[in-house]
Amino acid sequence: MSSQGFGPGSPKSFRYPRGGTDFDLESGIARKGRKPKNPHLEASILMRIRYFYEVHPVAVAAILLSFGLGVLVLLSVYEARFRTMGSGGAWSSEVGEYPFPNLRNLVMVAGHSIYTSANCGKTDREDSWFLEPYQKHPGQAATFLAHIREGVDIAGKDDGALLLFSGGETRKDAGPRSEAQSYWAIAESKGWFGEFWTTWAFLLSCALVVSYDFKEERFAQLHRTALGFPEGRFFFSGTPATPTAREAAQKGEAAVRAQFLEDPYGCLGSLHEKRLKRDPFHRTIPYPDGCPELKSLFSYCGPVPFSGHLPWIE
Known part of the structure; x- marks a missing residue:
């Protein structure tokens, strides 16, 4: 009993695409691969951030403080809004607070x-x-x-x-x-x-x-x-x-x-x-x-x- 191989002459044989392309096994479509990340670019950005912090530490601290205060203000606003929504618009039990x-x-x-x-x-x-x-x-x-x-x-x-x-x-x-x-x-x-x-x-x-x-x-x-x-x-x-x-x-x-x-x-x-x-x-x-x-x-x-x-x- 002979078996059919999967060599170059086999009808079921295929080759994975080369040259920076990916092959989708489900669709059978070759797609361009993603470009690898550039480690030198990432290192350059980190170095610039570190350099700016060393040269202007006060400015960095002020920026971070302003950002933190902004977040606190937004959180307080949303907290007040959710409290109002959660109350269901209920009237106070005091008679004087009713509209009529x-x-x-x-x-x-x-x-x-x-x-x-x-x-x-x-x-x-x-x-x-x-x-x-x-x-x-x-x-x-x-x-x-x-x-x-x-x-x-x-x-x-x-x-x-x-x-x-x-x-x-x-x-x-x-x-x-x-x-x-x-x-x-x-x-x-x-x-x-x-x-x-x-x-x-x-x-x-x-x-x-x-x-x-x-x-x-x-x-x-x-x-x-x-x-x-x-x-x-x-x-x-x-x-x-x-x-x-x-x-x-x-x-x-x-x-x-x-x-x-x-x-x-x-x-x-x-x-x-x-x-x-x-x-x-x-x-x-x-x-x-x-x-x-x-x-x-x-x-x-x-x-x-x-x-x-x-x-x-x-």
Whole structure:
């Protein structure tokens, strides 16, 4: 049995390129090799640096000192910037440091849908809103407008009130738009604000929720109790659902109330899963960082009311 050699006549034989070239075994391409470093040039540079140091030691020391001070300044600037970013923009616990410390009453409008139209000229049409199947009833969009207008009117009559539209980016197919921003944009486009608009302040004297009338028991009893908010300072303003949706809405609300009776903070089981589904873009709740007074409340989960300190009980 004969074997085929790899000599000069063999079809598999090859010669490595010469003359300062490298051969890439994977591609089979000869490439120009890198020029070797010139040791004389490196030695010359080092000698010049050493000579300059021996002739001008003071100048070298000044250059090094200036460089060191520059590095320290840059490090201090970046450290201060990172500290600011890490704080999450949290307000100090002192009331005087809030932007609007005189606001004491909260008017919260519960969001129920996201406005998806390209303009605000068709706000009362159902096809301008992202509606779930159970919301697709004639006149449904008009109920959202009623909530918005009711909240603006109530807050506008109280110089110490904050108007808060509630609701995040709850629907993936609606894009990164929030319920709250939808309500705010509509109110602004219709000129309902006038000169009234403020931002969040935190020590509350009274709270008023605007939503559908069939949700009053859940808000006024279950949610209010879970938050430890005094009953005598809590108010509810409800508007009716559409006639075709009312019966089904009341049945659904009864089921939700039963769930919150067992899980007041919505942190377990089906209520927890529902909360996760309402956050398709994985946004985080800003309140624990922005409002350190509520950090313990937002991290609490249990079948009995939270017993820690609450800023509205003072």
